[in-house]
Amino acid sequence: MAQDPLVIFTPSGKRGRVPAGTPVLDAARQLGVDLDSVCGGRGKCSKCQVAPGYGQFSKHGVTVAPDALSAWNEVEARYDRIRGLKEGRRLGCQAQILKDVVIDVPAESQVHKQVVRKRAEVRDIVLSPTLSLAYVEVAEPDMHHPSSDLDRLLGALKAQLDLETLEIDRHLLPGLQKVLRKGNWAVTAAIHDDDTPTIVALWPDFFEGPLYGVAVDLGSTTIAGHLVNLVTGEVLASSGLMNPQIRFGEDLMSRVSYAMMNEGGADEMTRVVREGVDRLIGELVAEAGIDGDSLLDLSFVMNPVMHHLFLGLDPYELGQAPFALAVGSAQRMMARELALSVAPGARAYVLPLIAGHVGADAAAVALSEAPHRSDDLVLVVDVGTNAEILLGDTQGVMACSSPTGPAFEGAQISSGQRAAPGAIERVEIDPETKEPRFKVIGCDLWSTEEGFTEAVAQTGITGICGSGIIEVVAEMRMAGIVDAGGLIGSAEAVGTPRCIPEGRTHSYLLWEDPDGRKITVTNGDVRAIQMAKAALYAGARLLMDKRGVDTVDRVVLAGAFGAHISPKHAMVLGMIPDCPLEKVTSAGNAAGTGARIALLNREARREVEGLVRGIEKIETAVEPRFQEHFVAATAMPNAADPFPLLRAVVPLPDVEFNAGTPEGGRRRRRRG
């Protein structure tokens, strides 16, 4: 007898001999090839489509004959007639292997497809969602062998798809008998398998899917969500809205105070933030135009205070030392428990918090940026009201948070504003003339370019946003307008009439309207940025101390705001440690990406949970060196750390303006 035919699967390269007549799907399963199937080989779902290759494959050492696979059978022909089979494709459950053959499994037939990410330094996301669909044909009731409809459904899932010890959501039981009869004893189940494999939805007969999920980044200011196709990983809709809790306080601590001062205040904030999330999900479903019944999984990231408020836990203890979390571990629950008006079987997954001030958003950043998988030492800073800082590599990861305050978001800045059309976001100052040029959000032209005035006529020039204030202060430092200690020089000292006195200090005039409205950078603004950046740097430096290093190999700026910060300017200010500029990258909304990864990959949930358990948590409030680092870091870039790499590429004039300020009489040590 001849040898059994050889089957080679691509792209996996898995190969083996199977008895002639083995369906491709069975061969794939035997060889551990990732080939999808919802209907268990009944020719219904077409998820197991493969592309056989014919002819000579010298690479694999086989020649594939035209009759290597069985001819189309009735099921395949019928499928093609009704639903159309792509040229060159076969149904893996129907086509039988007769002779040596090379079978390509296209990406869409793989369960564990990869979603390619744009940035080179990060891993692709492998799809491995908690949800899958399963089509089965259920035995009808038989009075000679009485059994419940549920038992026969579970029996079919076991016998036909090898799915064992399934639970079923109780909410499905009242409709179970009708669904089975409506589908004429065929049914498609959505199975959620995170900790306990559970049937969470049922459709009569064959339901093709796909199923959807929403990843939510629940910030103190904005709530952002992405609606994702769980089969392809594709983002179908993205949306954001203002966190309606803002009316109880702009920043987190004022919300905690509200909860402490007002009976029922925490519950009220819980209610409104859940309503906000619910509204956002509704918008995403509408925007994507999907059936809400197919939206069955949600993932959430947020800071500790938002976490407690969203889960209905009083944030009282987070408002005072020792900042004890009620609950920090990852939470799995029914989405309905969060008062969300989603399908009754929808699940919610809340990523773990790291510590009282380091949230699930930081955990999500860690999941996305994977410092624990990095061979070089990486510092990840999620820049926001509260900076969350990670430092680590494969040998270990540490985390802390640092109270930067809202200056980086344009608050506490005299001309500061949120990033919105009309806000100055980029600034350059000529080191010779001390003349500025800038760009505003909503316009691609520099302020000195022709047509700028017309282009911004609509929005106006309304203020300076977070990234703009960082750039302008850094540019002022590089142009010698402000000294290392943070003092703005006078018009005479600097040599430009743009330095205008304001009380006992000076301001730098960035822009003046034809009607005389000015946008200036005051010395108070510089002070606010100094405080914020010093806090951020001191946190990072503290982790570096703990790790026993003076430098890091690379820096990742995360956070929606981090995406807009210029690495050079951040380093001139001394926000981040000295480091080659090309080693400073932006991760964009890494927290949102982490939430999306947790939605698309069940193993990633275990990974982030293990990662968070393993992270060394540093509480800056109890570290005596934090204060010391903070004081040194108020200088620009720093009064203690030399920043040689920065100085090699950027001029940092050695100016000093010690007159006309409250501290004027004190001689300060300079390194600038």
Next chain:
Amino acid sequence: MAQDPLVIFTPSGKRGRVPAGTPVLDAARQLGVDLDSVCGGRGKCSKCQVAPGYGQFSKHGVTVAPDALSAWNEVEARYDRIRGLKEGRRLGCQAQILKDVVIDVPAESQVHKQVVRKRAEVRDIVLSPTLSLAYVEVAEPDMHHPSSDLDRLLGALKAQLDLETLEIDRHLLPGLQKVLRKGNWAVTAAIHDDDTPTIVALWPDFFEGPLYGVAVDLGSTTIAGHLVNLVTGEVLASSGLMNPQIRFGEDLMSRVSYAMMNEGGADEMTRVVREGVDRLIGELVAEAGIDGDSLLDLSFVMNPVMHHLFLGLDPYELGQAPFALAVGSAQRMMARELALSVAPGARAYVLPLIAGHVGADAAAVALSEAPHRSDDLVLVVDVGTNAEILLGDTQGVMACSSPTGPAFEGAQISSGQRAAPGAIERVEIDPETKEPRFKVIGCDLWSTEEGFTEAVAQTGITGICGSGIIEVVAEMRMAGIVDAGGLIGSAEAVGTPRCIPEGRTHSYLLWEDPDGRKITVTNGDVRAIQMAKAALYAGARLLMDKRGVDTVDRVVLAGAFGAHISPKHAMVLGMIPDCPLEKVTSAGNAAGTGARIALLNREARREVEGLVRGIEKIETAVEPRFQEHFVAATAMPNAADPFPLLRAVVPLPDVEFNAGTPEGGRRRRRRG
């Protein structure tokens, strides 16, 4: 060095040597002795109390010196001062073993105590409830090692009591931080361990318990409940109320019809029965005078239609062949899911159904009567509107149900009524004079005894209840008033003026008021009883066929009604197979007992689930021989089966009254 001291525990007899200085509790754990402890040896709970024996124990071969145990320490002295320690008792966690000693573990210090049942033929109930209390001292938050309050609580349970991988009910999280601080970082947790060990309630500091449970027998007519102390097994309160569903139909099928005919009818019945159960639980809590927060476990038994309605499942399919259950397996859920206003952490356990007509009540009867553990072949009949019948022994158990109708409950009987004061419940008829005497519920005197008239003046003599109708018909058969075929003879044929014509048949006058109101047994009444008992017997006979036997070793009559049936009369009627009369016993409310067992013993839940899976289910509706057995069983006792054991002890006159009835012309074969 001398040998380690020997410790002998009674009553278990477990013995071993332990290093001198070992606390008794530790020794007990090492030797696998069942000694309770809630506080993990902190001298708080006193659950580990033991009674050391001193002097010579020749049986054990040891002499116990007065200083065999360490002297009282401060903890023990303090406990005694504040709470009082019984004479001769020691705290097992404090007293250390210094020399050879005999230690008695009193019943109240055992977790797995036995609850002795009154009937000799059944097992005692071993206590092994799903709920236990655990006292721990939790570490305070530490900013140097940030962790959540929950993590520290779970860590304490693991470190101090070896309780691992606990879940916690989400409803406890909002109050967690307050409970810990209120108890000054000491807390008592109630842990429910059925499938997943879960914290279901928390009390600040030390909470002594006990915890309570309620076992509910949810019948179509009445809902009965017992409130039980889960530590002692003691029943603290029992109560019952009318099933408020009765207004939708007396019998189950009329309720199913109501659900089929009325939009929302099933939901309405679900609501009212849950309200009924809720009211019953409220009454039990009030009667027992306990704190409702300590009531944390509920068990339920009921027939399939009540089961579906109670769980919110439409009973539609149960109203028609093939009688498919939606769900039959045991159900575990939060009691709140059943809209019961109990403690938020309270759990509900619903015993499994056996088949479409054989309910969780029958499963509970099986758990209580344990045919699967019986060496002799036992027939268990739960007599009610629908008789549920079990036949089996250690080799296997079969089950079926038989539609007896409500005649046994006094319905469809001309003078029938529910069992209530004034109802005739016992009857004797003199075989010579054909004169009856009877007893009514609420009076211990026979109707012929002096003072009877006065004694029943209050209640009157209002009708015949179920057990009364069985007795009177059986007595009429033994007295030759009714023949084997079920015809009542005329006054002339029988020889008593109590046989009075009524249409073309006769009635037997059981009682006549001074004012002329009569209580009679009509030939229609006899017919109704014949139909009911024939259905019951045919079901039993069918199982015997399947098992391949003509006789059974013993019969157990279960059901509240079964408790009142006289075995002799039941056998004269041919309700149950021929069998030595002393082998017919009553199990009382075995379904309720089964529910109580499932409440008190977690292993019993697995046992009943395995038992139900293993039971061979027989659907009488599809068994051709059922009809044949039914026809033969309409005769009293039976037209086919000879009943030799019965005939040996009871006269069954060979009379025949074939005139004056619709069937009068047909000659019937008699065996009487």
